[in-house]
Amino acid sequence: MTVHELSEPTTESVPQPDSPAVPPRPRKGRSKAAMLLVLPTMILLGIVVLYPVVSAMVMSLFKDPTIDPATGKFVDQGFAGLSNYTHWLFQRCTDTTGSSVSCPGGTLGSLFWQSMWVTVFFTVVTVTIEVALGLWFATIMNRAFRGRALLRTSILVAWAIPTAVTAKLWYFVFAYDGIANKLLGTDILWTGDTWPARFAVVIADAWKTTPFVALLILAGLQMVPAEVYEAARMDGAGAWQRFRSITLPLIKPAILVAVLFRVLDVLRIYDLPAILTGGGGGDGTATTTLSILVIDQMRQGFNSASALSTITFLFIFAVAYVLVKVMGVNVIDTQEQQRKA
């Protein structure tokens, strides 16, 4: 018996609603009424989503105001074309003579690619750790044992704490004379050196969000009927084989949803590294993420900050699009496999 055959009971055990072969064709009046019902939501979405995005894009096409030496007052610089974008992407700054130079060290302009790299690094590492740990927690929580409800509740506490509080908590843990150094008997500069600072952010993030991932996966695990495992056991499948061939494929949709949520979350991470390390570590920029860069830049000029936030938005949008595409295919695949078998 192959594993595919094993999963057959799943589809059968789910009661199929008796749906008519051909869905009723919507009548014209009804579709108009539907439009009217949807319209307020569309308008609201347009205002709260479209307007800020469009206005940020428009703002990004103008130069930041500069000082008129005669009056000492700010004056507008007018249309900038795409120069705010090239400023970030090619790290070009203007010097006093007005010519384009490579952005000097220590300016925000010189940090774009590094922040991009740091953000992607955090995303890959924390999401990997969180999914691995989350899977482990979920399998434990899925077993029947005494005090299971209590464990589930307590594991959620970390997720319920606001991120800013979590960050402050770990800030004290990772202080020089804090608990981390005392427990380990070390004298590491957790928020001062490159890799310790990045590591501190990863640990704090994993601590906070692993419970969330675990719960999502647990929900997936509980959808897997016990009979499948029973049957597999009867057929002599070992624990690892059962996990690989039954559990993993069946909870794949749940895992992928968790991955999507977490990836999008970490790509715009701000508060945790900002409070924990101030974007510092190493030469002072080891944990500066894209969002930290955007907020810093907003204090120096809204127009170039708009360009940066637009780039960040497009980047996250692209990642989300790819993930949803890949995931969509995968989710359908798994269901298809189940049905076929």
Next chain:
Amino acid sequence: MKRVAAAAVAVGVLFAATSCADQGIDAAAQAEKANLDGRGPITYVQGKDNSNVIRPLIDEWNATHPGEEVTFKEQSDQPDQQHEDLVQHFQSRDPGYDVAVVDVVWTAEFAARGWLQPLEGPMAIDTSGLLPATVAGATYGGVLYAAPQTSDGALLYYRTDLLDHPPATWDELIGACGTAQQAGIGCYAGQYAKYEGLTVNASEAINTAGGSILGPDGVTPTMTTPEAKAGLQSLVDAYRSGAIPRESVTFQEEQARQAFQSGDLLFMRNWPYAYSLMDGQGSSAVSGKFAVAPLPGKNGPGHSTLGGHSAAINVYSEHKATASDFLKFFLEKKSQAFFLSQGSLAPVRTDVYDDPELIEQYPYIPTLKTSIENAVTRPVTPFYPAVTRAVQNNAYAAIKGEKTVDQAAADIQSAIAAAGS
């Protein structure tokens, strides 16, 4: 259809964006001349009044000024949020913010945007009895834009049980580090985490060595002079030799205070607020065992960086005459003494520091006066956020040895040059 609508929205926003910004400065210039003799109720805006100094003062004012009552609008206790809040209200030309408190480093930016009423002509205030550095901190382009309200200067805290007298110069301080070594404690620490405090500490080192970050014109960077580099170098050397303990690159004010308070440091650079917290408290290991001195300099006292706040009048205020009187009320000796006694906030009037009664109560104030008299403002520039970022990032890298002092100074130099263009 959809595309047309989107394009219309885009074009609309585009026009709005270009036109409103242009009107801003013109409108502000006109508003500067309006309502100079306007009297009536006003609103006073400042950050969280933690030690309850402002409310009693406002109550006193309101009792004697019927028809010109002051309402207190309290902001958050985070400077960044206070700044954001002021920007939003000024930008929308809200006349409801009549008098606003600005951090010394915001004055230039707000003045350059045309949001602050110049204190000239009928609006002028008497600055003759004030500490000159506080007036310099409220001045932009030769014009006074705000009335100094409270000040702040750095003090050198030292252990009296280990030393007879404080070091007068930086070299003496480094020379005394042997005492710290014998006692098995760290020698000297300030605030070297990467945040605003690092700009404060780095500019103190630079100014004390005779250098500066920006020239007197407020535009030309002067970081590549031998003096400026020598200042940065003194911090770098002290960090490398261990005179400044390595963990101090994670220190802000509170971490430094805790280290000194638990007896782990011989010297500490900090603001006056730490004095009363460490003195006469059960948890303090150094209670009665420390004193303060001016920051050590080259030959005499060093140059502290000026801290503190000023009160400014919103250019769109409708009751500017009342607002002006209210600024003067803060500058009265009684109010200034109340700032000191109620909130441990450094006064801006020189005569408060010479009051024998107050000196007996606050033994550190003569030293604080010396500190503020020798204080230098941080660069007065509308591009302050970019300047402080350049200083922080490069000074941090230099202290940690990730960048040479020459490279760091050159980078600060060109970063500041790029900021204003």
